[in-house]
Amino acid sequence: MAPKVLVSDKLSEAAVQIFRDRGIDVDFMPDVGKDKEKLAEIIGDYDGLAIRSATKVTEKILEKADKLKVIGRAGIGTDNIDKEAASKKGVIVMNTPFGNMITTAEHAIAMMFAVARQIPEASASTHEGKWEKSKFMGIELTNKTLGVIGAGNIGGIVCERAQGLKMKVIAYDPYLSQEKADQMAVEKVELDELLARSDFITLHVPLTDQTRNILSRENLAKTKPGVRIINCARGGLVDEEALAELLKSGHVAGAAFDVFSEEPAKDNPLFHLPNVVCTPHLGAATTEAQENVAIQVAEQISNYLLTGAVENALNMPSVTAEEAKVMGPWIKLAGHLGSFIGQMTDEPIKAINILYDGVAAEMNLAALNCALVAGIMKKVNPEVNMVSAPVVAKERGIQISTTSQDKSGAFDGYIKVTVVTGKRERSIAGTVFSDGKPRFIQIKGINIDAEVGAHMLYTTNEDVPGIIGTLGTTMGDYGVNIANFTLGRTHAGGEAIALLYVDEPVPAEARAKLAETGLFTQIKPLEFDVA
Template sequence: MPKVLISDKMSPLAAQIFRERGVEVDEITGETKDQLIARIGEYDGLAIRSSTKVTKEILAAATNLKVIGRAGIGVDNVDIPAASAQGVVVMNTPFGNSITTAEHAIALMFALARQLPEADASTQAGKWEKNRFMGVELTGKTLGLIGAGNIGSIVADRALGLKMKVVAYDPFLTADRAVELGIEKADLDTLLAKADFITLHTPLTDQTRNILSRENLAKTKKGVRIINCARGGLIDEAALKDALDSGQVGGAALDVFVEEPATASPLFNTPNFISTPHLGASTNEAQVNVALQVAEQMADFLVTGGVTNALNMPSLSAEEAPKLKPYMALAERLGSLVGQLAHDGLTAISVEMEGAAAALNPKPITSAVLAGLMRVHSDTVNMVNAPFLARERGMDVREVRREREGDYHTMVRVTVATQAGERSVAGTLFGNTAPRLVELFGIKVEADLAGDMLYIVNEDAPGFIGRLGSTLGEAGVNIGTFHLGRRDAGGEAVLLLSVDTPVPAAVLDAILKLPGVKRATALKFD
């Protein structure tokens, strides 16, 4: 009988489900790291919330561990690479607290609109400052959503019920999906200029970090009110403090902070600022939901081998896995390449499998492409939930299989439709195991996609490579490999360089200033 340890407090219904499914369970919470290390070796599964930190040391002691289940969405407290290296599946429950988080955002919006915390404190202090607290109505106001996925779409639905207008910025939101939701799709600058209230519902990634930067806060409508129940780090907190002081931002409510627990934020005691201690998922219903879901998922995996919401494992049968593994690695890198280079305004994606690839199960390959594509914007996307997230955003996903062989005995091509037109990349397997890029946006180029890389589009002209090498060399950036492709002599050329260290923003700016350079983008592949 499989055995699971529940190491954080959660609904007793979780333990009940484990037992009903034939899984032995212990509920032992509040242990120290050393106590957990001494105990963990006897368990097949570990069910946690946010308190337990699953480190390399704990994983090293977990000699029988097969699955970690996080009751909630965030897995910052789990060393996923170490778990993957040890063959431990990591699951979360990304949708169990969506309604609760959306409702908290709406509650904070009301609190900002009517200055409820300040009015409560004043009244309970024996004052009666009725004229001091002049609020605003939500009816007829424009709500700007940054992120229109699961939680964002719920917030949009509630806001429309309040007779608000809703404008959304989300690179994966299609026009058809926006119409279905009854909202307006817009770019970020348009949203900032239109919105009376802004709510954020996007993960924290390199692309979304400080999405409300000092520069972007200056683009907002004067007096805008901002709510963040998503992730700390989406807003430049120092810039928000200055914007509140100047009146550019009329009010802000944060449930999340860059540093948590937040005990000394510069925003504290700022007029028109409301804070809560990461309460987005803190309702009885949400805690029950995530506990039930994590128990069901873990029990299914331990008893039947079923996989749901795994962050480091695709849905595969034992027979398919060996054949599909190199193809999934190729597909994920192709998706990541497209996601890093052509990720805005995506409306459709086509995954073509040609030659030997056409004889395989296409679902894991397509899921791997979507995971690579969408991981640019989400820290929880994986090959299990990527298709769901794509459908949720209205993306049209097509699979095409061509049994005939072309230039290569096997090939995977990824084509995306964007506002700027179609973009296509293709790759193959060398020796049936090694993923290799063979075509990039219509230009033949062979390259490995791994580690830190630099993508450059330039005019094919003498002397450019020397100038580029000098620029990188002066900045201390060492080139590992160099891959060049071009449409024709003197035309447009592309360069893919692997570099030993990430390319700093200042170096990218210097490259962009070189004669003939049209684009320079830093890339990262795991």
């Protein structure tokens, strides 16, 4: 029997035709996604579900989806899908991460033109029969300095387009290597320098703990007088109230925003201010982009249902069903190793070197590589998945090398990853024990045996008395329960490390208290997805 797919949102007819051409039974019901009760009533009949943003795939919907094998989102964002519930149900969640890059970049450029020449205000004035040439004096983009915050996929396209406009492009991106910056012909700078030099600033980063409010009140005050700011990335990157004040004072000459801290934005401090251009999250809203992502999601769903191929999956590795049983714990280990390195590394990464030993070397190394690189790159972009992570790494100029070898030590197999930056090398190794649980077995060349927990604390220090007591007492003082405590050292009196597995995140106050002791050279909280 042919697989059956439901298209529950307004997708391109071209996508529907792809399903038909591949021999898949498809029902095109573009309004049913808005009717939760109707969707829950019929979802049990389908093997695949193709959606955009209108359909909300909740746990209750998934409870009824007894046949469902795959959900494909035409676009990047998957907030409308309960991915945890989908994973528990065994449903693959796919997205189309690269279908709207050009469209979003072009919108940013268009917004830059609009705010430079006050086009929306001038258009409204002219429509009213006014002829206010002197009121709408603009500026040229040629020879102006464009500061790009985030030089990844979309940011990189903006850099290229801006250079075609004869702009001077500077970029702030902690994960952009100098070699990649040279290839892009952009000047790599720190954030403060970008703020001070830029005539225009455009943001192209995801919303993470590191980027949230990156243009804070304090940072906005550091900008060049007369700057114009464009945000077509994510709401929450800019302190909108502080920006509104600077627009009123004249320090900021203009702003163009496609995204807002709260959406849909019915009210906002930026609304109704002169020389502020606002659009309702139109970054991906072009015919071409919607066609691209619709076609891509139809092809991905078809490929999976007909051949088992997994592309752009957010909640499972790209491995065959036979491999998954054996590789599951090793996939988790690879992700944890990458996550550890990613959370510990703040400098641009030049290279990732991965060593597979023993039984690990006999597995699907491409899938393990993807899981490990995804773990590293998630700090840069939480939307990265196992398929897109190597692409993101390549675009950032990161060299990935893989070595495999026969069993060489006490373990049946292990994985070791070494990350190379311009300043240092950092390594960690891990294995999977017979209980199926991943373990960290070596950090910085120091042997340990540490179970991986959701919340951990990593410290380094000289091997002196009192470390265990200080850590234990401080955790107790702040109500943090220690589930597991692992120590290691190079030699007596040498460098030592501690890795604490705790039941809840260690408060900043507790970490500050540890720092005050002067005993520790590094104190780093870590978070791992152990679900």
